[in-house]
Amino acid sequence: MCSIFQCFETNPKKTQDLVGATVSFSFSVDLRNFSVRLVHAGGKEEVYRYAIPASHVMEKYPGMCIATPEVFKRPHVSVLAAEDEMSPGHKYYLVPKTTVSKLKLKWLKKRKDRKLKPVVEKSSIESAEVSDTSGDISLESVGSAKDFYYGRCNYVKESGGTKKKPFVPPIHKPRPRKEYEWEPGLPSIEEISP
Incomplete structure (x- = not known):
């Protein structure tokens, strides 16, 4: 060895x-x-001493794809083609094709959600334009850091035109307390007089 x-x-x-x-x-x-390390979904690890083509492993495991560890963050880039070579010193994952397609769909959905257009409301523009002449800072003019960076706007999807609903915290209702009172466990007996 x-x-x-x-x-x-x-x-x-x-x-x-x-x-x-x-x-x-x-x-x-x-x-x-x-060495080339190939990790299966269950955690089993195969080790190859030399660089091998990805097509060799794909023939051995039909219905599976070979991907780099970035497959869960960037699935379009990290999946290897059949003509690619797996180089020593790197780790690769053996992932089912269905999982890769689901990851790609999820990645596209996240990317579409990021493409939101900011639409500024008129009320926020009016409150931003109102200034105090005395020089004092009022509570209306002071906002949070999020308002500073994002400009107090609601987001509208490009194609749908539906507004994103603001977060409303759930209302906590107090649980009703059960007050236990003593109740007799036996029924009362009526006596009959002769």
């Missing part, structure tokens, strides 16, 4: 004394640095 991977230990006496520990440690370090 030491002939394939370079050992870190140079002293021959120490190498003979601790052959098992040193070789296994350096072997595991070298495997991570100089």
